[in-house]
Amino acid sequence: MKKRILMLFVFALTLQMQAQTNTGNTEKLPRVTILATGGTIAGAGESETKAAYTAGTVPVDILLNAVPQIHELAKISGEQIAQIGSQDMSVEVWLKLAKRINRIFEEDSADAVVITHGTDTMEETGTFLDLTVMFDKPVVLVGAMRPSTAMSQDGNKNLLDAVMVAADPASQGKGVLVAMNGLVFDARDVTKTVTTSTSTFQSRNFGPIGLIYDGKVNFYYQSTRNPSQKFDVSKATSLPQVEIIYGYADASPVPVDALIKTKVKGIVYAGMGNGNFNAPVGKALERASKEGIVVCRSNRTGAGRTTLYNEVDDAALGFVVADDLNPQKARILLMLSLMETSNRTSIQNNFFKY
Structure with missing residues (x-):
């Protein structure tokens, strides 16, 4: 009898020690807040095998419960910021995200943030946050190319990988x-390149900066073009209006003239080749510049730099160039720059520094 009581005591003591160890391990885990915005990763369809689905229908708590393994990597909390397909992403949601992330880090309520997001505009949200989050703590965007109800859904693994990246001190x-499809990209350089493939996210100029494999994150390099000075949007409720015009053979100047009449603050021209335009469009862009609209030349090629002065006399026309930012990313940097200045030299420096 005494032996049995002793065995029970030892067993209870072992369980208590294990519980204390587990509690200690949990306390040591990094704190990761997941901000959900909707997208395909939170999408649902009527069939496991059909492509049709509705984005943003699965709430954050169900999304997190579907991947219990993330709780082994971090102390997880979740918030629903928006519930939309990312084609409906807006400046309003961008500002809400930036303000919330800055508040989380300012209050020290998390060590890292993961944002679940639709893939259509993920690269734009990433660029906006790269320029407006005022802290160096990890912020990781993640999405999916297939909805949560699909037989071959990729969201659960992508979310696990994203939390792994966020929790990694590196x-x-x-x-x-x-973090998408087992790869880690710098938000500045990544872009969506294919409409439906799970390998759609690429950095055409420089490639991924890291790989996620077998439960580990391996970084290989780091961009030196991270912004040296961030844009404070803590009090912003809107951003200056900047629109994109696409260049093509025999293009009409009508869209440029329409934007002049609309009194936009900036125009990003997605030009042919090295940001080129035909004569009628060039004259219209020159008129826009003289009206005080900041014209930024980018290109439609999908990779490479738009260079200053090579084929266009940017100084004489009052234009700036996007360097290697694609048109949609150039638009974001121009909007943020115009919050602070309309000086062309200062704006051009922003493009060369970021």
């Missing part, structure tokens, strides 16, 4: 990151 100070 992610500190690397700017906003995107």
Whole structure:
């Protein structure tokens, strides 16, 4: 009898020690807040095998419960910021995200943030947050190309990978990151390249900065073009209006003239080749510049730099160039720059520094 009581005591003591160890391990885990915005990763369809689905229908708590393994990596909390397909992403949601992330880090309520997001505009949200999150703590965007109800859904693994990246101390100070399909990208350089493939996210100029494999994150390099000075949007309720015009053979100047009449603050021209335009469009862009609209030349090629002065006399026309930012990313940097200045030299420096 005494032997049995002793065995029970030892067993209870072992369980208590294990519980204390588990509690200690949990306390040591990094704190990761997941901000959900909707997208395909939170999408649902009527069939496991059909492509049709509705984005943003699965709430954050169900999304997190579907991947219990993330709780082994971090102390997880979740918030629903928006519930939309990312084609409906807006400046309003961008500002809400930036303000919430800055508040989380300012209050020290998390060590890292993961944002679940639709893939259509993920690269734009990543660029905006890269320029407006004022802290060096990890911020990781993640999405999916197939809805949560699909037989071959990719969202659960992507979310696990994103939390893994966010929880990794090596992610500190690397700017906003995107974790998709087993790869880690710098938000500044990543873009969606294919409409439906799970390998759609690529950095055409420089490639991924890291790989996620077998439960580990391996970083290989870090961009030196992270913004040296961030844009404070803590009091912003809107951003200056900037629109994109697409260049093509025999293009009409009508869209440019329409934007002049609308009195936009900036125009990003997605030009042919090295940001080129035909004569009628060039004259219209020159008129826009003289009206005080900041014209930024980018290109439609999908990769490479738009260079200053090579084929266009940018100084004489009052234009700036996007360097290697694609048109949609150039628009974001121009909007943020115009919050602070309309000086062309200062704006051009922003493009060369970021």
